Amino acid sequence: MIAADQFLTIAIHGALLVLLISMALVLWRLFRGPSAADRVVAMDLLTVLVLAFVVAFAIYTRETTYLDVAIAYACIAFLGTIALARFLLRAYHRMWCYEQEGKLDE
Amino acid sequence: MSEYIAGILIWVGSGFCFVAALGIVRLPDTLTRMHAATKAGTLGAGLLIIGGAVFFQELLVTLRALTIIALVVLTAPVAAHLIGRASYESGVPLSDRTWIDELEAYENEKRASEQYCQPGEW
Amino acid sequence: MNLFVLNIAFAALFVTLLEGGGLPTFLFGFALGYAVLWLTKPLYPKTRYFQKFPKTINLTLFFLKELAVSNLKVLWDVITPKHINRPGIIGVPLAARSDLEIFLVANLLSLTPGTLSVDLSEDRRTLYVHVMFLEDVEETRRQIKSGLERRVLEVTR
Structure with missing residues (x-):
């Protein structure tokens, strides 16, 4: 049986490492695509991972101030995703309509 | 004792985050990838945040943690819904394991209607 | 309230x-x-707080249980080399009418077992749901209606 402190230290170091690896995987998907929607999904998950990382970092440094950072980040992070998704939605809608009218070549 | 609980919560939470990332890489199409991203990602981040609350054991920190969880749980499905619609409307191919698609008929019907390409619609 | x-x-x-x-x-x-x-x-003769509070707790517990179960299933599909998913998109007729009800049903559905709300029909009667492990269309539809939607409506009505 390992001591409680030691267990927690191992856990938090492991968590930081695992989160970094996860971010690397998500970045691979972000670069790889293949469609724009895939990239938006990857970016959405990336914001959640960054949020988790900030919280893990707060535990790592034993500093509760970082939790305020996490709150502010959680407030604004999803706006980017929403904006990109709306943009995609409208862009494809418009493109489809132009294609129907044959105006796309102009 | 609380250190063990916090440690286990942190392990499981980061594990779920890893599963979400792995799912994004491994699953076949956009919609199934979103299953991994929204569910496993939200649960992983939530568990990690609860682990933090257990670790600090202060009322203010607990309240902050609950605020973060509420924000994530409220926003994640909204974002997922919008991305899902965007990916479906943009005609991203579904994986060949998909065996039923009842949305297709409705989508075609919507596109055939007069209003769909009216300028006000976008 | x-x-x-x-x-x-x-x-x-x-x-x-x-x-x-x-x-x-x-x-x-x-x-x-x-x-x-x-x-x-x-x-307080007019309040319905005492009926609604237990229902809210019931919904929350149900939701947490489903969240855990669904994640284990997704986890299994992700970490094993062989894919077991059988995705499909089905339309679920909604009994929920108001904005709040539809919001709750769609969002909680997005967070629970292998389901993801993709689109809402223009007349707000049908919710199109992407299901990751779809075996039986009617059965899944019935589960969504009697499981999540019923509990949400118990809280809001």
Whole structure:
């Protein structure tokens, strides 16, 4: 049986490492695509991972101030995703309509 | 004792985050990838945040943690819904394991209607 | 709703009077406040707080259970080399009518077992749901309606 402190230290170091690896995987998907929607999904998950990382970092440094950072980040992070998704939605809608009218070549 | 609980919560939470990332890489199409991203990602981040609350054991920190969880749980499905619609409307191919698609008929019907390409619609 | 605010205020007062103490104290104060309000029930003839609160707890517990189960299933599909998913998109007729009800059903659905709300029809009668492990269309539809939607409607109506 390992001591409680030691267990927690191992856990938090492991968590930081695992989160970094996860971010690397998500970045691979972000670069790889293949469609724009895939990239938006990857970016959405990336914001959640960054949020988790900030919280893990707060535990790592034993500093509760970082939790305020996490709150502010959680407030604004999803706006980017929403904006990109709306943009995609409208862009494809418009493109489809132009294609129907044959105006796309102009 | 609380250190063990916090440690286990942190392990499981980061594990779920890893599963979400792995799912994004491994699953076949956009919609199934979103299953991994929204569910496993939200649960992983939530568990990690609860682990933090257990670790600090202060009322203010607990309240902050609950605020973060509420924000994530409220926003994640909204974002997922919008991305899902965007990916479906943009005609991203579904994986060949998909065996039923009842949305297709409705989508075609919507596109055939007069209003769909009216300028006000976008 | 006013009673809920009152209940929260009672719990906050309890924490202040005991000078600190964490979430357990707050929860205990909340439970105590709920008991006191319940004892004085005849004073508030019109409130439906006492019917709705247990239903809300019921919905929350159900939701947490589904969240755990669904994640284990997705986890299994992700970490094993062989894919077991059989995705499909089905339309679910909605009994929910108001904005809040539809919002709750769609969002909670997005967070629970292998389901993801993709689109809502223009007349707001049908919710199109992407299901990751779809075996039987009618069965899944029935599960969504009797499981999640029924519990949401119990809270909002």
